[in-house]
Amino acid sequence: MEKQAPDLRVDGLTVRYGPDLILKDVSFTVFKSEIFAILGGSGSGKSTIMRHAIGLERPENGRIWIKGYEITGADETAFFATLKNIGVLFQGSALIGSMTVGENVALPITEFTGLPRDAVTAMVRVKLGLVGLDCYENHLPSEISGGMKKRAGLARALALNPGILFLDEPSAGLDPVTASEIDELILRINKRLGTTIIIVTHDLGSIFTVAGRAIMIDKSTLGIIAEGSPDDLKEKSTNPVVKGFFMRKAIATS
Amino acid sequence: MTTAFRPVSYPQYRISQAPDSGLVITFSGPLDIKTVPSIFKTMPGALKKISTHRAVIDLGAVNTMDDYGVMLMAKIRYFLNLPDDGIEIKNSPTFLEQTLSQIEVDYNSKCAIARRKPENIIAQFGGTAINTLFDIRFFIAFIGSTVLSLLRVIRSPKALRFDDVLTHMKTTGVDAVPVVALISFLLGLIMAFMSSLQLKPFGANIYVASLVALAMVSELGPIMTAIVVAGRSGSAYAAEISTMKISEEIDALFVMGFDPNLFLVIPRLIAAALVVPLLTAFANLFAIAGGLVIGITMLNLSVTAYVTQTMEALSLFEFSWGLFKSCVFAILIAITGCLRGFQARGGADAVGSAATSAVVSSIFLIVLFDSLFAVIRSYW
Incomplete structure (x- = not known):
């Protein structure tokens, strides 16, 4: 079977913050409609990969393509046009606190489609319906729970029907039941919309529920130490860091 | 009865009169977030001039459709002020069912959770007075x-x-x-x-x-x-x-x-x-x-x-x-x-x-x- 063109391609990503080398020569590819997980312990650099992939930071070395368009070194117009292909759910949801949930979702629709107000309202209801927040459009973010904030953040990320969705720790800070609801929502979005989903997480429950393929980053090598399906990583990997990660304990490396 | 009009064509759609004197809107190409906003710029004005009792939406030449396209279909009924059964969708593409499955919104549903309503002036005055009293208490403490x-x-x-x-x-x-x-x-x-x-x-x-x-x-x-x-x-x-x-x-x-x-x-x-x-x-x-x-x-x-x-x-x-x-x-x-x-x-x-x-x-x-x-x- 012919392989699909990659939705995200990262080639030789090297990141340095001041004198500290954070990532070294990281390369991977994510294909259309995949749910791809970037795993790693705290401080391993997995969120750094995401920040570079969504263009918030420019790498010291390496190239990144989104839907075939290179964002590293692209001019500003091409860069912002490419960004419309992606939606991002930040770890803290990043809803604008002074706006209602509906206004948060309406913001990109109003700004980038120019649709009239009643059409925007209809689309906001469609998006909130998709994430199960039908009746919360007039609530402020401070009036809803953490799980609802994540859903509202997802609705906003999906507002412009992006081809790729980046989720930074989507179940962080949530109780297990709410976290599993978010996992189901991720699967539903992927199934119904065919959206490519890239998840940055260290939540083992989520990894096995949603991810089809994963890479694991470790600060000892500043790069990828394992790649494959979560089951393969757990069962077949001989790397002690990977084994320790899945067994939830540190394994001494000689 | 539909008022007589000459067919009009736009890049993504064409409005014409059906033999049974209804209205036919024929869409072509993609109906998604990229095309729907431009359709919204012309369609309300074009349909406003027409009075009809029913309309047929022909999707035979549509190759992709997302939730923005579905929202457009829903809005056409409002533009023409037609009842629920006044719209017929013809040549529905196979992917439409999947697209419709994305939409879980019922415009007529009454939300179980009450929406936050803007407070009236008396409630605002009362709220401000109570907050001021709390502020004074906090200040003294x-x-x-x-x-x-x-x-x-x-x-x-x-x-x-x-x-x-x-x-x-x-x-x-x-x-x-x-x-x-x-x-x-x-x-x-x-x-x-x-x-x-x-x-x-x-x-x-x-x-x-x-x-x-x-x-x-x-x-x-x-x-x-x-x-x-x-x-x-x-x-x-x-x-x-x-x-x-x-x-x-x-x-x-x-x-x-x-x-x-x-x-x-x-x-x-x-x-x-x-x-x-x-x-x-x-x-x-x-x-x-x-x-x-x-x-x-x-x-x-x-x-x-x-x-x-x-x-x-x-x-x-x-x-x-x-x-x-x-x-x-x-x-x-x-x-x-x-x-x-x-x-x-x-x-x-x-x-x-x-x-x-x-x-x-x-x-x-x-x-x-x-x-x-x-x-x-x-x-x-």
Whole structure:
């Protein structure tokens, strides 16, 4: 079977913050409609990969393509046009606190489609319906729970029907039941919309529920130490860091 | 019956009359987020002119469709003011079912959870009154708690975080010297220049020195310095403490057994009360220097004459009164800034509100207390 063109391609990503080398020569590819997980312990650099992939930071070395368009070194117009292909759910949801949930979702629709107000309202209801927040459009973010904030953040990320969705720790800070609801929502979005989903997480429950393929980053090598399906990583990997990660304990490396 | 019209074509759709005198809208190409916004620019106007009893939407030539396309289909019925059964979709593509499965919105459903309605004016008035009462209660508790913390420091000076006092003395005082000096110098310059225009024709040039010295030392020096400190440090106190409040740092201090007032308010209060009078003295000095520049360059006064006249105009009481006022203003700024910080609730926007509120309240209190001091002085 012919392989699909990659939705995200990262080639030789090297990141340095001041004198500290954070990532070294990281390369991977994510294909259309995949749910791809970037795993790693705290401080391993997995969120750094995401920040570079969504263009918030420019790498010291390496190239990144989104839907075939290179964002590293692209001019500003091409860069912002490419960004419309992606939606991002930040770890803290990043809803604008002074706006209602509906206004948060309406913001990109109003700004980038120019649709009239009643059409925007209809689309906001469609998006909130998709994430199960039908009746919360007039609530402020401070009036809803953490799980609802994540859903509202997802609705906003999906507002412009992006081809790729980046989720930074989507179940962080949530109780297990709410976290599993978010996992189901991720699967539903992927199934119904065919959206490519890239998840940055260290939540083992989520990894096995949603991810089809994963890479694991470790600060000892500043790069990828394992790649494959979560089951393969757990069962077949001989790397002690990977084994320790899945067994939830540190394994001494000689 | 449909009113007769000539078929019209647009890049993504065509409107024509059906043989049964209904309306046919034929779409072609993609119906998604990229094309629907441009259709919305022309379609409402085109359909508004047409009156019809039914419409057929032909999707035979549509190759992709997303939820924006489905929303457009729903809106066509509203554009034409047709009943639910007034629309027929023809040549529905195979992918439409999947697209429709994305949509889980029922426009007629009544939400189980009541939506937040805007409050009426009476409720708003009541809410504001209740909040004001809570604020007053909080203010009284805050002042009481600060006084208790201060008494604790007096009884046991070791309880004072002396390093924090020094840090705040630097940020509130030393770092403010350049801006206070510049503003005061220019203020002295302006006052001397403007008063010279009135005094010069009477040959009373020398009294420009008295005017600048008296006005600055007893009134403008303390007020201007306090306003600058309120803008620089009062807002910073409110922003720092409100950030700590919303990130639960103050709660953490409390459960670790610290007195948050002793930890956060007292160092700022003592630092401000010590350095603002010093800043005022600097401000007075620079304003007199500004007046001196005008005296020498425009009024033909000598340095000695100007300085002698300044010294004669001032008394130790005037100077001390000005410094006493600035010490009171400093306490007002520190307490208001810290209070607003502690009152912050909610998210990041609360930090901005706390800082703004701290500056506005501080300036109001500075002017109010200055008026009170003026009244006290007049009956002295």
